[in-house]
Amino acid sequence: MILTQEQQAILNGEKGETLAKVMKTLVMYGDAFEAEKLVPITSTYNHLVTSFGLKVMSPVYDLMQQILDAGVASGQKFSVDPRPLDKNVPANFLQNLVFNKFMYTKQDYYEDQLEKLGLMDKDAFSCTCYMDEVGNKPKKGDILSWAESSAVVYANSVLGARCNRNSGIIDIMGSIVGYVPYFGLLTDEGRKATWVVKVQTTGKPEAQLLGSAIGMKVMEDVPYVVGLDQWIGTELNDAACSYLKDFGAATASNGAVGLYHIANLTPEAVELGESLIAEGAKEYVIDDAELARVQANYPVMWKNPDATPKLCFVGCPHLSLEQLKDWTDRIEAGLKASGNKKVLIPTVLTAAPKVLEAFNKTDYAARLKATGVITSYICPLMYMNNPLCKKMPVITSSNKLRTYTSSRYYTDAEILNAITKEGK
Amino acid sequence: MKQFKGRVVAPGTCTAEALVTTEGFNTLASFQMALQFGDKEVKCGDQNNKDLHGKPMIGKALCLPQTIGSTTGGLVLYCACAMEKNPACMLFANHIDSLAAAGAILADVWVDGVSMPVVDCLGDEFLHYVKDGMTITVKEDGVVEVE
Numbered sequence: 001m002i003l004t005q006e007q008q009a010i011l012n013g014e015k016g017e018t019l020a021k022v023m024k025t026l027v028m029y030g031d032a033f034e035a036e037k038l039v040p041i042t043s044t045y046n047h048l049v050t051s052f053g054l055k056v057m058s059p060v061y062d063l064m065q066q067i068l069d070a071g072v073a074s075g076q077k078f079s080v081d082p083r084p085l086d087k088n089v090p091a092n093f094l095q096n097l098v099f100n101k102f103m104y105t106k107q108d109y110y111e112d113q114l115e116k117l118g119l120m121d122k123d124a125f126s127c128t129c130y131m132d133e134v135g136n137k138p139k140k141g142d143i144l145s146w147a148e149s150s151a152v153v154y155a156n157s158v159l160g161a162r163c164n165r166n167s168g169i170i171d172i173m174g175s176i177v178g179y180v181p182y183f184g185l186l187t188d189e190g191r192k193a194t195w196v197v198k199v200q201t202t203g204k205p206e207a208q209l210l211g212s213a214i215g216m217k218v219m220e221d222v223p224y225v226v227g228l229d230q231w232i233g234t235e236l237n238d239a240a241c242s243y244l245k246d247f248g249a250a251t252a253s254n255g256a257v258g259l260y261h262i263a264n265l266t267p268e269a270v271e272l273g274e275s276l277i278a279e280g281a282k283e284y285v286i287d288d289a290e291l292a293r294v295q296a297n298y299p300v301m302w303k304n305p306d307a308t309p310k311l312c313f314v315g316c317p318h319l320s321l322e323q324l325k326d327w328t329d330r331i332e333a334g335l336k337a338s339g340n341k342k343v344l345i346p347t348v349l350t351a352a353p354k355v356l357e358a359f360n361k362t363d364y365a366a367r368l369k370a371t372g373v374i375t376s377y378i379c380p381l382m383y384m385n386n387p388l389c390k391k392m393p394v395i396t397s398s399n400k401l402r403t404y405t406s407s408r409y410y411t412d413a414e415i416l417n418a419i420t421k422e423g424k
Numbered sequence: 425m426k427q428f429k430g431r432v433v434a435p436g437t438c439t440a441e442a443l444v445t446t447e448g449f450n451t452l453a454s455f456q457m458a459l460q461f462g463d464k465e466v467k468c469g470d471q472n473n474k475d476l477h478g479k480p481m482i483g484k485a486l487c488l489p490q491t492i493g494s495t496t497g498g499l500v501l502y503c504a505c506a507m508e509k510n511p512a513c514m515l516f517a518n519h520i521d522s523l524a525a526a527g528a529i530l531a532d533v534w535v536d537g538v539s540m541p542v543v544d545c546l547g548d549e550f551l552h553y554v555k556d557g558m559t560i561t562v563k564e565d566g567v568v569e570v571e
Contacts, residue, residue: 025533032433032525032544049495056459059506060499063534103460147495167498167526184522220521256492256521301471385456404453404494 001030001181002037010177018070022173029170030181038179039186042143043161045120045136046078046175047129049147049168052382053107054084060169061106064113067176074175077118079129079136081148082318082350083107084382088374090311090346095388103386117172125377126352127151128245128318130159133354140267143186145174149258150249150317150400156259158236158244160267162186165220165258185222185258191268192278193224193261200287204231206411207243208399210286211250213294217284220256224277229264236265238322246398249317253400301406307393308424312343312415313380313407315350316398324351324359324375328368334420335371342372344423345395353377381405425571428550432566433520434532436541440512442558442570443484445475446551448492451500451523454481459500459509466509485560486511489551491524501527506535513562516544517551543568 003011011027013020026038050060067073084104091099115122120136127148129136138144140160146152147166155161164184166174174180184190195218199205205228214223232240244262251257261269261276268276314327327349335341349368351359356375359365368375380398383389384405394407395418402409410418418424450470457469458481465480491497501524504510514528520542528542541562554560554570561569 021533025529028434028529028533029522029525032520032529033522050499054460057499057503059503059535062506063502149495152495165495165522167523167530168496169499169502169530170526253494299472387457 001027001035003027007038007179016070016072018066019072019177022072022176025173026177026179026181030183033181033183035181035183037182039143039182041076041145041174041178041180043138046074046076046171047136047146047148047151048078048080048171051081051125051379052084053104053110055103055105058106061110061113063169064117068113068116072176073117074172075118076175077120078175079120079124079126079134080114081125081127082377082379082382083125084379086376086378088376089348089378089383098386098388123353126318127379128320128352130154131320131352131355133321133358134352143180145171145180147171149252150245153248153252153258153260154245156185157248157261157266158241165256191259191276192222193276194221194278194281195223196277196281196283197223197225198283198285199225199227200285201291202288205286205291207246208250208397209291209295209411211247212254212399213286213291214260214284215251215253215255215257216294218255218257220258222259222261223257224261224263224269224281226263228262232265234264238320240265242320242323245317245320250399253403295409298402298409300408302393302408303391309345309393309395309418311392311394312345312347312419313350313394313396313398313401314347314415316380316396316401318355319349319351321355321358324349324355325362325364328364330416331371331373331420332367334416338421340420343419345419347373347419348378348380349373349375350378350380351375425569426553428546428568428570430515430543430546430566430568433525433544434528434540434542435564436513436539437562437564438485438512438539438541439559439561440483440485442487442554442556442560443476443479443481443511444487444551444554444556445473446489447473447475448490449473449486449488450493451491451497451527452494455500455504459503459507466504481511482509483512485513485515485562487515487551487554488517490516490518490521495523497523498526498530502530502534505531505538505540508538510538510540513541513543513560515546515550515560515562515568517546517548518544520544
């Protein structure tokens with residue numbers, strides 16, 4: 001890798017040993033992918049994936065402390081993934097004991113470190129940092145050093161920013177020196193599609209299911225999706241962006257997609273069209289039968305597959321304001337149709353603290369509360385990430401949550417039916 | 425004995441017993457429970473990985489195509505190394521992925537006294553040939569001997 005004089009000086013230790021180690025990490029990381037150079041980060045804010053103060057992750061907090069002690073924290077402020085705990089979310093005595101006394105004992109310590117490292121504000125905890133209410137929305141062409149997979153794929157695909165699927169810690173290292181290695185999704189060549197996905201369904205495909213099917217097929221490759229614009233339009237409005245948020249998170253978690261193009265909709269597809277498709281690209285046709293096949297093949301991880309669900313999570317990744325309003329309308333209508341007053345399964349809708357703040361200023365908030373639904377800023381993944389919750393029958397419309405936990409996936413319509421009518 | 429030549433991602437040498445998966449290695453799912461609950465053998469906790477689930481990983485020559493899963497994967501691998509709960513080495517048939525590369529490099533740069541050589545691009549034939557329990561020797565130049 002060719003370094004500038006300034007970068008080489010940092011690597012040589014002229015600005016201290018800690019900064020030299022940060023630079024060495026990035027240079028080795030770039031060398032692993034044959035990067036020719038480091039390029040400047042241009043986004044206003046960074047975003048970190050590590051939001052949890054897990055006792056077992058102590059080496060991470062020790063590393064963060066080294067950075068703080070050396071006084072080399074980045075000047076670039078950042079948002080961070082959601083908090084792992086929220087007392088609003090139902091948990092029994094034993095679960096609370098495990099969460100607070102065993103697992104997340106480093107939470108306060110780590111949040112203190114985050115503030116010192118440059119957290120945007122005390123509520124900047126969400127995987128959907130790009131929501132207007134949160135305020136960390138990169139511009140087209142911005143170079144990022146992010147790691148949260150659902151945010152990376154959204155920033156690349158919907159916003160037209162440029163970011164690789166980095167690991168946690170690499171995200172903050174890039175921000176500290178202000179550079180990231182130039183490879184993969186940062187390059188024009190790396191953003192070309194090696195798959196053409198043809199959507200031939202008879203109705204609007206479920207975002208999380210379509211994303212799952214594509215993710216599992218193309219893995220880390222870039223898909224160019226045709227035929228989806230007939231269902232979600234050719235304008236990046238709130239509804240389309242919410243759809244693409246959920247679609248992208250599923251491609252990234254069920255596979256390892258960091259960028260997708262939607263014909264006639266996402267910025268690079270609109271600008272460059274089919275010239276984005278690489279020579280020899282493979283083809284994948286998705287129809288109703290294919291989506292049904294994909295859903296039917298999800299393993300059921302519950303000990304008793306017929307158990308009655310004890311909890312329902314909607315909002316992984318976090319919901320948008322429009323989605324919160326939409327769910328309120330649908331849950332009210334579902335309860336009215338079934339003659340029930342409250343949801344039959346404890347249900348948690350999750351969103352960014354700032355989005356919830358905006359939601360709570362609308363009359364929808366009281367209406368949703370009246371249905372018995374709880375709102376929270378929690379990370380459902382972190383909540384589920386322990387042996388006690390693994391035994392719980394939890395349902396969700398998130399394919400990311402399904403992938404990483406024992407929760408069971410249902411479509412939005414199936415979830416609505418379960419919580420308002422069937423209770424199972 | 426058969427030799428394979430790969431590319432060195434994290435330097436070092438070692439001799440260890442092979443532990444092989446032909447499926448993607450989910451770093452978070454594999455290490456999480458073992459690190460969380462102090463399992464000295466570091467048994468693989470990924471119930472979706474039929475090759476590895478329940479098998480001890482500490483000190484083994486982990487042979488794999490690539491890692492998959494959460495982008496916390498790199499920091500989990502870094503923590504495993506910092507806690508000395510890591511495999512002896514990681515040997516990738518494919519080009520290393522960004523998460524595994526990050527974990528291996530973070531460990532190499534930031535953890536004192538721990539060596540976990542990482543070699544990638546060993547090829548499909550490597551994974552076809554190597555089996556659990558075989559003896560692996562990793563050399564400084566990326567040559568991997570299997571016997």
